[in-house]
Amino acid sequence: MEKHSVLVGLVGTNLQFSMAPQIHMTEGDRNGLRYVYRLIDLANNGTSTASLQDLVKAAPDLGFNGLAVTHPFKEAIIPFLADLSPDAQLLGAVNTVVFSGARSTGHNTDWSGYAAAFRAQTVGWKTDRVALLGVGGAGKAVAHALLSCGVGHLSLVVRNPDKVARIVHDLGLRHGADRISIADSLEQAVSTADGLVNGTPIGMAAHPGNPVPPELLRANLWVSDLIYNPGETELLKAARLAGASTINGMGMLIYQAAQQFELFTGISPDIQRMQEHVNQLLLSKKS
Ligand code: NAP
DSSP: OOOOEEEEEEEESSOTTOOHHHHHHHHHHHTTOEEEEEEEEGGGGTOOHHHHHHHHHHTTTTTOSEEEEOTTOTTTTGGGOSEEOHHHHHHTOOSEEEEETTEEEEEOHHHHHHHHHHHHHOTTOOOSEEEEEOOSHHHHHHHHHHHHTTOSEEEEEOSOHHHHHHHHHHHHHHHOGGGEEEOSOHHHHHHTOSEEEEOSSBTBTTBOSOSSOGGGOOTTOEEEESOOSSSSOHHHHHHHHTTOOEEOTHHHHHHHHHHHHHHHHSOOOOHHHHHHHHHHHHHHHHO
C-alpha cells in the first residue's frame, strides 16, 4: 500500500545543529508515513523578509504540508499568513504553519507544549505564586501557559519592564490583570514564590552561569528551567542541592514537537517514544 506522504520545512537561520528533522522523521516512520522534514536555512539567502514572504507563498505549491518556524522568524512570518490561531494572535508569535490548499494558518505550540509538559510533570505542586525570570520569545509563551495551567499569580523578573508592557497588558486582559505583574526584584519575587521558571539563556553552554543566587533556593520552591541541554543546568543543580523539585526544558521540547507533528500529520504521536529518541540523540551528540 502507498504510504501517506508528508513534507515539512523548518524555517530559520543557523539550523545545522537542529535535531528536529530526526525527531519528526523517525516518529513519522514509526507511524507508517513517508515523512520528509527539510531544513530551510534562510541565513544562506541573506535572511531577508522578502525571501520569507516568497517562501510562504511558494511552499504549498511546492507540496509542503506545513512549515515549522524558529528564530528569528516567529514574529516576522505573521504578516504573510492568512489566519492565526487565537493563541498565536495573543502571543504575536508563530512556530507552526499549516497549509490547507494555498491557505496558511499560524499556530504556536511553544505555549501549549510547555503547558502540556507542566501538567504532566508537576502534579500536586503548589502554584499560588510563580516567578518567571526572563520574558523573551519563550518566556512569553510560558507566561501564557502558566496562567492557563492555573497559576494564581505570575511575577515577571525582567531587566527592561518597557519591553514586556504589551504582553503584560495582553495576558492581563486574557487571564485577569491581578494575576500578572512585574516584580520589584528577583529576591522579592523568589522569596514569596512557590515556583520559579528560568526563561533566560543563562545556563546554556554559550551563556554559562546561574541566574539565581543559590541562597534564594529552598526546599519548598520548585524550579523549572526551559533549557534542556545541559539536562541539569547550574540553576537546577543548585535547586536540587537545596532540596527543591526540578524540571528541565525537555518536556517543553518534546510536547511542542509532538503537537507540531499532530498539526502536520493529523496523527497523535507516542510521547514516550519521542522522549526516548531525543535522549538517544543527545547522548550520541555527547559521545
Ligand atoms: P530570547 O527571546 O532571547 O529571550 C531571552 C530573555 O532572557 C530576554 O527576556 C532577556 O532579557 C533575558 N535575559 C537574557 N540574558 C539575561 C541576563 N543576563 N539577565 C537577565 N535576563 C536575561 O530567548 P528565548 O528564545 O526566549 O529563549 C530563552 C531560553 O529558553 C533559552 O535558553 C532557550 O534555549 C530556551 N528555550 C527552550 C525551549 C524548549 O523547547 N525547551 C524552547 C524555546 C526556548 P532582555 O530582553 O532584557 O535581553
